[in-house]
Amino acid sequence: MKTKIKQMHEELNTFPTSKAVHTMASKLYKDLPKSDDEFIELCDELIQSHDWTLYEMMTIWIKKRKTAYLTKYFKTYEKWLYEYTNNFGACDQLCYRVLNPIIERYPTLFEEVRKWSKSDNPYVKRASAICLMKSTKSFVVNFPFSYVKEISDELLEDNHIYVQKGVGWLLKYSYLSYPEEVVNYIKSNINRMSRITFMYALEKMPRQLKEEIIKNK
Numbered sequence: 001m002k003t004k005i006k007q008m009h010e011e012l013n014t015f016p017t018s019k020a021v022h023t024m025a026s027k028l029y030k031d032l033p034k035s036d037d038e039f040i041e042l043c044d045e046l047i048q049s050h051d052w053t054l055y056e057m058m059t060i061w062i063k064k065r066k067t068a069y070l071t072k073y074f075k076t077y078e079k080w081l082y083e084y085t086n087n088f089g090a091c092d093q094l095c096y097r098v099l100n101p102i103i104e105r106y107p108t109l110f111e112e113v114r115k116w117s118k119s120d121n122p123y124v125k126r127a128s129a130i131c132l133m134k135s136t137k138s139f140v141v142n143f144p145f146s147y148v149k150e151i152s153d154e155l156l157e158d159n160h161i162y163v164q165k166g167v168g169w170l171l172k173y174s175y176l177s178y179p180e181e182v183v184n185y186i187k188s189n190i191n192r193m194s195r196i197t198f199m200y201a202l203e204k205m206p207r208q209l210k211e212e213i214i215k216n217k
Helices: 002-011 018-029 036-047 052-064 071-084 088-105 107-116 122-130 145-155 161-177 179-188 195-202 207-214
Strands: none
Touching (some): 018 052, 036 071, 052 088, 071 088, 071 107, 071 122, 088 122, 107 122, 107 145, 122 145, 145 179, 161 195, 179 195, 179 207
8 A cells, every 4th residue: 555655646746736635645545444543553654754745645534534533543643743743734734634623522632732832842832723723614613712712822922933823813713703702812912912913813803893903002
């Protein structure tokens, strides 16, 4: 199977489009191990190549296999976050396709998310915010606002641009689920927010409300 994956991977361009990667992932998926344990083991081997295309295909495969969202695999996914996720694109794909679904299914895993927010790795920190958003045609925050607040409080003054963007992104979509809470949170923390976080957080608000809050920045 690994030989076939390598051969088909070589057929892709050096910088394949997302559509091409999805097509290749679908072609290969039917031949992947039926056993979930063997499937995760294969993914774990592939990710060690540090190849972005294989990383992306792996997250697509996991999203297709709902039985891969079991707590016994969580530590493997967490290892991928810590050891192989080194850019914001990889972070977000792992969050949307792998981490968010399993954390939503098992909310007690939020205990681990708390630890991510205190990491020295900016992409692990970013994941603590991004994993709270469910990716659909847009994004939805299904977790209690207390989770959003806790992670935001921890990351709000971080100076890494992708952490700042991650917090802003989380607050932006949390507004759709918790409008009053998010507005109050922004007003209470307006002087702690970077300009990037602040402007991202306002994006889903009505124009008049947005302008009112901006006046106080």
